[in-house]
Amino acid sequence: MAESWVIMVTAQTPTNIAVIKYWGKRDEKLILPVNDSISVTLDPVHLCTTTTVAVSPSFAQDRMWLNGKEISLSGGRYQNCLREIRARACDVEDKERGIKISKKDWEKLHVHIASYNNFPTAAGLASSAAGFACLVFALAKLMNAKEDHSELSAIARQGSGSACRSLFGGFVKWKMGKVEDGSDSLAVQVVDEKHWDDLVIIIAVVSSRQKETSSTTGMRETVETSLLLQHRAKEIVPKRIVQMEESIKNRNFASFAHLTCADSNQFHAVCMDTCPPIFYMNDTSHRIISCVEKWNRSVGTPQVAYTFDAGPNAVLIAHNRKAAAQLLQKLLFYFPPNSDTELNSYVLGDKSILKDAGIEDLKDVEALPPPPEIKDAPRYKGDVSYFICTRPGRGPVLLSDESQALLSPETGLPK
Amino acid sequence: MAESWVIMVTAQTPTNIAVIKYWGKRDEKLILPVNDSISVTLDPVHLCTTTTVAVSPSFAQDRMWLNGKEISLSGGRYQNCLREIRARACDVEDKERGIKISKKDWEKLHVHIASYNNFPTAAGLASSAAGFACLVFALAKLMNAKEDHSELSAIARQGSGSACRSLFGGFVKWKMGKVEDGSDSLAVQVVDEKHWDDLVIIIAVVSSRQKETSSTTGMRETVETSLLLQHRAKEIVPKRIVQMEESIKNRNFASFAHLTCADSNQFHAVCMDTCPPIFYMNDTSHRIISCVEKWNRSVGTPQVAYTFDAGPNAVLIAHNRKAAAQLLQKLLFYFPPNSDTELNSYVLGDKSILKDAGIEDLKDVEALPPPPEIKDAPRYKGDVSYFICTRPGRGPVLLSDESQALLSPETGLPK
Incomplete structure (x- = not known):
């Protein structure tokens, strides 16, 4: 049965957090931004998307499963990515299995896609960035597209703007570009993940009762109504981009x-x-900022940077492990877990930071002294859902071990 | 004993809330702003300062009592106002009592000042605006200064910037001015309080655990560090001032x-x-904004405007009594009082709005239906300390009834 084969590729792609923000599109359809942005890629060990893409002549249509649940691919964002990658597909040959797909076959063949985030999708941790980057990267590998990561980033960008920055590790710049077709609006690596490897990143996932404005809607409304945005995009961000690249x-x-x-x-x-x-920020976000600002000022030089995306979660970038351990002590002082929560499920990711902070169990959290830089420091139990300790990380990789594939090599359906 | 006489004046001055905001000084000492601002004067029946100023040859020094407690007059802001008014003092004669103070005597005579706010000073309701306006107005009357209200406003401005706008009723513009000595940075009336008298104002005094940055410190830091402020002051506010005057x-x-x-x-x-x-705003402030925005959008035309000063309190300006009654229903739905609070001490000021809203007791508050424009509307008991219902009001007045004086006519000390 020549028609029953399945060819698969599995890739893993990191998420990223912008340190110079992308907010506002100059072209809604092509997803072209009003300014450059710069991000740090987060270690995929702690936050990543894994995507398996498969092709088979037996597939009747393109299908996708996200975290085990089938979702529609009819949205323009998915269609843009699929169309752009298909247009770049090349000949693929599996000599061992006697399979040959020629360039023009790809237009007729359907794909199955399964994607999985190793972190809660709803937590507001840029799952769409990692997701679209992984989709485009995996499809490009499957279809033997010859484009480099920057060229692929311009395709991922059409799925989700910030996805283009997940095509590289380390620090990444999304150049807004100039041309109308968007082909020069793509990501380039500023430095790789080894360049500045003593940084430690702690994410505070903040509990929220509020339903947030989606970033797509939010940035459209900002472009349409804010009288400050254009000044920011044209006069302020270009200088910051230069300064940020230098700093990094x-x-x-x-x-x-x-x-x-x-x-x-x-x-x-x-x-x-x-x-x-x-x-997007709530009182808890404000308190985290205040905690960091007061500490930085009391020391005299910044120990920690904070940044918040379109939600209340704080991403805290510590200068080094020592600063990270001290930060974690302060954070756990202000935001202890609810009494029914175990420490192990409250501080996720790289637990060695917890060890450095001398915290082994909830009793250690309760015994933490109030940070000396704040008088009458109150404690806000339950206002943070959990913390994730991580660091800057690598870009997309292929997973060659078939056991990590999310689709069955026989049926091309989720395992 | 010719030396034992006391001459007194008592005045009452309203507070005001800016609808085009003052934020940022171009001259810290003279209190010259980076842009024009426009405010609405609040009815002094509900929010005002009463100040009695007295002069007597028996006073050994200038002294002041605020809400019954003696405070220091050594601060530059008080000294500026005292100096400027003294420089404009004229002859004063009380023929009946045979007292004559000549222009030059004022330099040697000392004054006693007693001031009282009919609302909590710490509630963040612009008590310094009403306070300095009242101080300057009362002193000017005592010393028979011939300056008009605009000229006096330029003196009050040197006590507290926004105080200059409390020299008039209705809607008031503070012109930033151009000259270096600040003499043209003063308030003018846009329209008086009768011009738009169907407006109703509801103030939500929001509970806050946070200690706020003082507006003096805050605006200095904004001027020094914000890259958006100058664009706002130079490019955005001037156009808004024109539009706001037209709208009013x-x-x-x-x-x-x-x-x-x-x-x-x-x-x-x-x-x-x-x-x-x-x-300055907290989660409660955000929820009030969301309540107003959703209602306005559901109706199609704005029913209520909101504005927040340097704190979490909301000042809500309703189009008319009907809108105000509906607004109060919504606010009481979202923010019911704590169970130990009486309605009478929870809704202050003009209680007729409460009557219009059909609310007579706490049972009526509990029975309020959720606003239809919001699904799953939660209730935030205790997040608002109290509401004040008021309206646009008149400017400063002299109180001729001696029983309203805060100082004793015999001793010149607080009654």
């Missing part, structure tokens, strides 16, 4: 932290300047 | 509400763009 290349943490915090705050400022105003 | 003159509520809300949000946006960021 020189590992200048003071400058990096200043720019990261200022740009996060300015992004939330233009959200507030939107009509109606958009509030 | 034409009683165009839709335009008035749009400008008021947008400018409040933009003021808070530049606070957030400050380094470190300043957060």
Whole structure:
């Protein structure tokens, strides 16, 4: 049965967090931004998407499963990515199995896609960035597209803007580009993940009762109504991009932290300047900022930078392991877990930071002294859902071990 | 004993809330702003300062009592106001009592000042605006200064910037001025309080655990660090001032509400763009905004405008009594009082709005239906301390009834 074969590729792609923010499109369809942005890629060990793409002449249509549940591919964003990758497909030959797909066959063949996030999709941790990057990367490998990561990033961008920055590890710049077709709006690597490897990242996933404005809707409304956004995009961000690249290349943490915090705050400022105003940060977010600002000021040089995306979660970038351990102590002081929560499920990711902080169990959390830089420090039990300790990480990789595939090699359906 | 006489004047001055915000000084000492602002004067029946000023040859020094407690007058702001008014003092004669104070005597005579707010000073309701306006107005009357209200406003401005706008009723513009000595940075009346007298104002005094950045410190830090403030001050506010004056003159509520809300949000946006960021609004403030925005959108035309100063309290300006009654119903639905609070001490000021809303007791509050424009509307008991219902009001007045004086006519000390 020549028609029963399945060819599969499995890839793993990191998520990323912007340190100079992307907010506002100049072209909604092509997803072209109003300014450059810069992000740090997060270690895929702790936060990543794994995607298996499969092709078979037996597939009757393109199908996709996200975290085990079938979802529709009819949305324009998926269609853009599928179309663009198919247009770049090349000959594929599996001599061992006697399978040959020629360039033009790809237009007729259907694909199955299964994608899985190793972190909660709803937690507001840029799952769509990792997801579209992984989809495009995996499809490109499956279809033997010859494009490099930057060229692929311009395709991932059409799925989700920030996805283009997940095609590289380390620090990544999304150049807004100039041309109308968007072909020069793509990601380039600033430095790889080894360049500045003493940074530690702690994410505070903040409990929220509020339903948030989606970033797509939010940025459209900001573009349409904020009188500050264009000034930010045209006058402020271009200078910050230059300064941020310098800070990263020189590992200048003071400058990096200043720019990261200022740009996060300015992004939330233009959200507030939107009509109606958009509030992504809540009181807990504000308290985390206050904790970091007061500590940084008391030390005299920044120990930690904070940045917030379109939600209340804090992403905290510590200068080094020592600062990260101290930060975690302060965070656990202010935001202890609910009494029914185990420490093990409250601090996720790289648990060695917890060890460095000298915290082994909930009793250690209860015994933490109040940070000396704040008087009458209250404790906000339950206001943080959990923490994730991680670091800057690598870009997309192929997983050659078939046991990690999410689709069955026989049926091409989810395992 | 010719030396034992006391001459007194008692005045009452309203507070005001800006609808186009003042934030940022171009001259810290003279208190000269970076942009014009426009405010509405609040009815002094509900929110005002009463100040008695007295002069006697028996007073050994200038002294002041605020809400019954003696405070220091050594601060530059008090000294500026005292000096400027003294420089404008004229001859005063009380023929009946045979007292004559000549222009030059005022330099040697000392004054006693007693001031009282009919609302909690710490509630963040612009008590310094009413306070300095009342101080300057009362002293000017005592010393027979011939300056008109605008000229006096330029003196009150040197006590507290926004105080200059409390020298008039109705809607008031503070012109930023151009000259270096600040003499043209003063308030003028846009329209008096009768021009648009169907407006109703509801203030939500929001409970807060946070200690706020003082507006003096906050605006200094914004001027020094925000990259958005100058753009706001130079490019955005001048146009809004023109539009706001038009809206007020034409009683165009839709335009008035749009400008008021947008400018409040933009003021808070530049606070957030400050380094470190300043957060005056909290989750309760955000929820009040969301309540108003959703209602306005569901009706199709704005019913209510919101504005927030340097704190979490909401000032809500309703189009008319009907809108105000509906607003109060919604607010009491979302923010019912704690069970130990009586309705009478929870809704203050003009209680007729409560009657219009059909609410007589706490049972009526409990029985309120959820606003139809929001699904699954939760209730946030205790998040608001109390509400004050009021309206646009008149400017400063002299109180001729001596029983309202705060100082004894014999001793010149607080009664």
